[in-house]
Amino acid sequence: MTREIRVQGTVAEGFEAVREEFTAVLADQEPHYAGQLAAYVHGRRVVDLWAGPDTDGGTLYGVYSSTKGAAHLVVALLVQDGVLDLDREVAHYWPEFAAGGKGAVTLRELLAHRAGVVGADAGFAPDELADDRAVAARLAAQRPFWRPGGAFGYHALSVGALAGEVVLRATGRRLREVYEERVRAPFGLDFFLGLPEEHEGRFRTVLPMAPTPEQRALLAAAPGGPHDLASIAFNRNAALPTDLEALPNSRAIRAAGPASAGGVASARGLAGMYAAAATGAEGRAPLLTAETLGVFGQIQSAGYDLVARAHKVFAVGFQATSENWYPFLGAGSFGHSGAGGSQAFADPRAGLAYGYTRRRFAFPGGAAPENERLVRAVHEAALAAR
Template sequence: MKIDGTCKRGFERIAEAFERNFGERGEVGASVSVTVGGETVVDLWGGKANQETNAPWTKDTVGIVFSCTKGATSLCAHVLASRGKLDLDAPVTELWPEFGQHGKERVTTRMMLDHSAGVPALREKVKDSGPYEWDYMTERLAAEEPFWVPGTRNGYHGFTFGWTVGEMVRRASGKSLGTFFQDEIAKPLGLDFWIGLPEAIEPRVAPMIPYIYKPAQTRTPFMTDLSKVPTSPASLFFFNVGAWRTGGANTRAGHAAEIGAANGITNARGLAGMYAPLADGGKMRGGGKLVDGKTLTCMGEVSMATHDDATLRIPTRFALGFMKSMDNRKRSEGAKIFGPDIDSVIMGSAAFGHVGAGGSLGFADPAAGMSFGYTMNRMGPGLLLNDRGQALVDATYLSLGYSNKDGGVWVR
């Protein structure tokens, strides 16, 4: 398997892990990128971008990163907060009056970011074109009755997050979510990263290969909710998403829409590049800061945690729009079925970022001065990382002199 790119001395074990993913873990096409102190130390890609045509994964190949998009959407909110244009603790109704229905009057943007706002899904059937129509989705969410008293617990807002937080970005900035992300984050940082893909970029997109579960692999609380509890947040989040459910991730319509929870398109370089300023005190190359110090500190702190996420049905820990290290090696049924790297994402204590369905990942670790990105086109099992992504994260921390992750976070 041909692997291209660059790897600086001292980080060879990341390249070795990346190569083993192809030889031992079934990788098809993928990219990995790491920055330290704002400098790119690893930028690798390899394999096939398209299994049907055998087209190779090249330097400029991009792909859908699913929930890694939530990190980009969250960053938009924090940029606005840093500029004084969005108060995370003010009632959402100050900017979005229509949202204050059925007991949601006291919801704050903070609750939207940490998945405690109480609208992890929509109950009534979403029309096929719904996810591609911004106003339709925001109107539905404004009218939705919360699944719990907002702020009292959390449950992953797997699809709705894109319109709850995204609408706050739109109202605070006066721009659509995708436009704000391009103008204020992607372009200034020089990233190939879009929420709402231009048609001209379409030929560069690697189609996603879904993971097909065997019956014996579906005995987890999340899978049980999918199959047996149609009114559960898990089932509604997974199935009640209009045309997105039937292959939307591999369609032009699915790429062109602005779905701030799920349809960001980039590669590892884009993910690591987005998080690089957050690993380096907020500083941007060329001067200036993406966010101020107060905002950056706030972004990395745990805001909500639970032993049983109302949607994912595993223990989860969230900062404001970002995942924190989650060690479920002995705590999830998925880990018992697939192995210890399923349903976990083990990073440093200071790290924050986001996993995408199938196993992609982007994060910043300010304590290590490091940012990380990994994308691929063959999805793996489980709800968080799988063995391919975690192997690359582990190799990164070992390369930086960290010693073990026995306590659930990487330590020196």
């Protein structure tokens, strides 16, 4: 049964079909749906839509692994500056990381999820997960779960902490500080790594997944056990297993902003960050040069992901958006989705930056299925507007 949901916000001329598609998509969502859609084309915001109770364009949601996009953008800036070298060993910046046979792992391999340190043998306590330095210290001593470089698997709750420690060792500053100074504040982005107390009133708690009986059966039948790679990567092997759905609902997580999954953002903030990176926005030049965009959009890992147990494709840190989900996007499109359903990316060839959030945790986790329709509508409008 479909129902009508009132869509609010604006679209630029030529993007009316995006509003129509958003309206059509929402008609099939559950009764408590709330979400946002935003897009920029060549630095101009052309889509700014939202729907649902207790929601407007400035509402903030937990965006889970879409946070990783902010972390990888910081690394890209430092590589562009010459402060970091993708092909230097991580241990060059962080000597303790060499323990357990990880001495030859390069920064490029680490960002491409090839290092094999997806988690810790005994898992992490909740206070550790909120502290990237605590996670990094534990992982420095951890032996890899596969021969580094020999395979790849999603470092779901660890890659941001590992990248952050490299940034700290190379610059003397925490990753979230560099992000705030060079990315968030200059562009006025509603995308926070560490949500200030004064913005707490804009945050909405994540609503848990609401699967149908058929979907519950699929979840129950999923392969894996308490100590497999996926459980280790998502900290389900800990004494107090992580409830991923509730993670952003912790003030400790929101305040600390761990760089793997602790970010808080609106769709405007997600799309705005990718516009800032690739095309420029708010009258400012792009943060990344064409050369850097080419380097960080280049595919590094493609094939069977040992954690996801599925075919996945990663660029340098970022997900290869066109290869994982939307083949109609331009080659070199890069971004990062989040477990709750968020999606964010840049398609430099189309001059497009996209951001989507939702309040209800999506089934089965990861980029919500409705993104397929919304991305296509936005992309077609962007191409037609050339």
